[in-house]
Amino acid sequence: MSARVAIGIDLGGTNLKVALVDSAGTIVARAARRLADGQPSGEIIDTMVSLSRQLMLEAHLDKADVVGVGVGSPGPLSSRRGMIIKAANLAGWENVAVRDLLSEILGKPVVLDNDGNAAAFGEFWAGANRDGHDLVLLTLGTGVGGGIVLGGNILHGHFENAGEIGHSIVEPRGRACTCGKLGCLEQYASASAVVRRALGGVKAGKASALSGLVDRGDEVTAQTIATLAGDSDAWCEQVWDETCFYLAVACVNIQHAFNPARVLLGGGLACAGEQLIDGVRNHFSAMSWTLHDDFPEIQLASLGYDAGVIGAAGLAWQALGAGGD
Ligand SMILES: [Zn+2]
Structure with a gap:
């Protein structure tokens, strides 16, 4: 070699x-x-x-x-x-x-x-799915980043700003985004946004095991919310489910705009693994059309x-x- x-x-x-x-x-x-x-x-x-x-x-x-x-x-x-x-x-x-x-x-x-x-x-x-198929990556970290690879090439767009899917609107009258708009995906599906929403609810009086962690001064991460949701903490379940729902909205829009073979989810939030993928897939199936079976595989990114x-x-x-x- x-x-x-x-x-x-x-x-x-x-x-x-x-x-x-x-x-x-x-x-x-x-x-x-x-x-x-x-x-x-x-x-x-x-x-x-x-x-x-x-x-x-x-x-x-x-x-x-x-x-x-x-x-x-x-x-x-x-x-x-x-x-x-x-x-x-x-x-x-x-x-x-x-x-x-x-x-x-x-x-x-x-x-x-x-x-x-x-x-x-x-x-x-070089990822796990290196078969040359079109893909869209969403990186769910501090914000929501990502990119679009079609026909083996990155899609840049005329203004060289394509792939900013974190600022696609999933809730037109929703939460204020740092970009100045309302309801961007980033405000619902970044790892930071999930923590912010969950803690905001606790502060506003939602009953959750989170309040005990906050009182003890423990660090709360997106993985904490995922774990509590898995343990049937009702408020964390709700936040987690909403997160998966908004990601599924983005996946449906990605399906129709780019029709890729797969949408990969990476970044801090993806540490929840199948719990994230299953949640997004379930909402995606409920929301997507039945006219064609042009559904992207929703999978975890593999390179970390x-x-x-x-x-x-x-x-x-x-x-x-x-x-x-
Ligand atoms: Zn935005």
């Missing part, structure tokens, strides 16, 4: 992850650094370069063994222009030409894409927190038109 690798870089709000990934989508070496608040973009780019070089040394690889570099980053950004326009949670990132800067220093072609898109491409390219670096590297392999030569 070839020793050639692509460098995958996942730039998060608080962490920078770098990995060397072979043409089969396997991580050969990896490193991560915590980012300081307000760290200047130049310093972060220098860290991307030094971590990449360090990994190459550790893996006994030369520059000639590296086919290219893929970077996944929060946006908004322009993949076409290789530029981060403004990165949420990263102070001072405005109009940074990451692609050209990195390419100049490393002497390799660089591809830049949105972090959700990179993760979706990772699942498509590695999806970003693997997908970013996969994009570099794809840009070569190869996937391994």
Whole structure:
């Protein structure tokens, strides 16, 4: 097997992850650094370069063994222009030409894409379901991110902002979203939103075992809500069921807009596993039509927190038109 690798870089709000990934989508070496608040973009780019070089040394690889570099980053950004326009949670990132800067220093072609898109491409390219079928990924974490892979390519859209399914409206007069609209999916189905809704109800007087946990100062996560729902805590059951319902609404809309073979659910909320998948599937079956049997498989994503670096590297392999030569 070839020793050639692509460098995958996942730039998060608080962490920078770098990995060397072979043409089969396997991580050969990896490193991560915590980012300081307000760290200047130049310093972060220098860290991307030094971590990449360090990994190459550790893996006994030369520059000639590296086919290219893929970077996944929060946006908004322009993949076409290789530029981060403004990165949420990263102070001072405005109009940074990451692609050209990195390419100049490393002497390799660089591809830049949105972090959700990179993760979706990772699942498509190297996940458990790598059969080339169209997929949509929803990452249910602090917010709801994701991406759409159709015909083997990420769908970017004319304005390069496709795949923002977290801001699709599932309840037109619903909860206020940070984006300024009402009723976005993100306000119902992110891991943070589930905790917020459950605790909000307890504060407003809903009877739940959650109140005991809150009184003791215990940490409450989405998994806590899922566990209590599984233990027949009525309020947590209600919150959990609503969460699955709104995700099913999104899946029906995804079915009709993109008609993918599968919708994958990942991120913190997906730690609940089959409890989440079964809940979403049940609501989906009750809501979806009977005119055609064009139903996407709703499944768990398989790459976890590695999806970003693997997908970013996969994009570099794809840009070569190869996937391994
Ligand atoms: Zn929104």
